[in-house]
Amino acid sequence: MEFLAEALQAYCELHSSEEPEVLKKLNRSTHAQVLQPRMLSGHLQGRFLAMISALVRPKYILEIGTYTGYSALCLAEGLAEGGKLITIDVNPELEDMVHHFVKEAGFENKIQMIIGDAYQVIRTLPQTFDLVFIDADKASYSKYFDLVIDKLAPGGLILADNVLWSGKIIDEKSLAKDKDTQLLDAFNKKVQADPRVECMLLPLRDGMMLMRKK
Numbered sequence: 452m453e454f455l456a457e458a459l460q461a462y463c464e465l466h467s468s469e470e471p472e473v474l475k476k477l478n479r480s481t482h483a484q485v486l487q488p489r490m491l492s493g494h495l496q497g498r499f500l501a502m503i504s505a506l507v508r509p510k511y512i513l514e515i516g517t518y519t520g521y522s523a524l525c526l527a528e529g530l531a532e533g534g535k536l537i538t539i540d541v542n543p544e545l546e547d548m549v550h551h552f553v554k555e556a557g558f559e560n561k562i563q564m565i566i567g568d569a570y571q572v573i574r575t576l577p578q579t580f581d582l583v584f585i586d587a588d589k590a591s592y593s594k595y596f597d598l599v600i601d602k603l604a605p606g607g608l609i610l611a612d613n614v615l616w617s618g619k620i621i622d623e624k625s626l627a628k629d630k631d632t633q634l635l636d637a638f639n640k641k642v643q644a645d646p647r648v649e650c651m652l653l654p655l656r657d658g659m660m661l662m663r664k665k
Contacts (some may be wrong), residue, residue, distance in 0.1 A: 464494045469503075473526060473556045480552075481519045485545065490518050492586075492612075495526040496656045499609070503661075504529025507608060509581030514538040515569045515595055516587030520549035520562075526584060527558045537576065539569040540587075563630045565651065573598045580604065586612040589631045591639040600647060603664045609648070614639055615658025 455463070459563065470478070474497060482488040489540075491498065500522055500608055508531045514523050517540035527536045540546075543566045553562045555584070569587060573595075583599045585592060592611055616635050619625035625632040639660065642650050648662040 452648050452659075455537045460495070467495060467498050470494050470497065471528075471556070473552060474521060476555075477519060477524070480548070480595065481521070484548075485519055485627065489647075491655070492522040496612075496659070497521060498656060499659075500525040501528045502606065503610065503649060504552075504582060507582050509607075510534045511578040511580045512536040512582045513576070513580045513586070513599060514547075514584045514586070515573075515599075516540060516548055516585065517545070517564060518586070519545055520564075522584060522586060523549070523562055523564075524552065524556050524558065526556065526582065527556075527561050528563070528580045530561055532538070534561065534563050535573050535578075537565060538562060539565045539576070541566070541568060543612070562631075570594060573602070576602065583609045585609065588633070589613060589616070590634045592635065593641055596638070598641065600664065603640045605664055607664050609660075609662040611638070611660040611662070613657045615654065617657060620658070 476489060481491050504526045506566055509528060510531050512526050514536060517523060517538040522536045523536055530536060533631060546566060549564055553559055559649055579606050580602055585595050614635055615634055619629060619632045626636060641659060648664055650660060650662045653659045653661055
């Protein structure tokens with residue numbers, strides 16, 4: 452489901468900062484070589500992630516769900532001097548592609564990719580994070596939130612992607628039958644009710660939940 456008409460999407464992109472050339476190349480490569488290229492953050496969402504990161508100037512960023520690395524490159528643009536982004540993905544098949552574009556972007560000293568079960572990996576990380584981006588298996592969003600909230604610095608941000616789930620989140624049939632829709636709805640309600648954070652659900656692309664730790 453597209454939330455904006457194609458012409459409006461194009462207008463928004465035209466009047467937003469341009470993608471760096473390396474991201475244009477990664478976008479094209481993802482669409483040409485990888486299944487489900489719709490999972491890529493893309494121009495508009497990518498510039499939003501880069502803007503948020505630039506505003507926060509994080510020392511440490513955690514990303515759960517790497518895919519082809521587009522969002523990691525966007526988030527890494529805003530890292531503070533000497534900062535680091537750790538991105539975790541369970542699928543090793545795209546690791547070489549991610550490393551190639553990380554190196555081309557000049558971020559090989561800023562981005563660390565870990566292949567493994569995020570639920571297990573996060574427990575071993577010693578860092579306190581300033582910014583967390585969740586874009587992995589939707590059924591685990593609530594579990595990831597519980598894992599990272601205590602590793603988040605006060606005033607730090609968590610972003611969770613796809614929380615409108617192609618509009619299914621307000622469709623009664625989907626809510627009655629689709630497990631992922633039910634779990635995302637429960638996640639959205641959980642975040643909204645959690646006194647540790649303030650939140651805003653943004654209708655950006657497929658829905659982005661923005662949370663700030665109090």
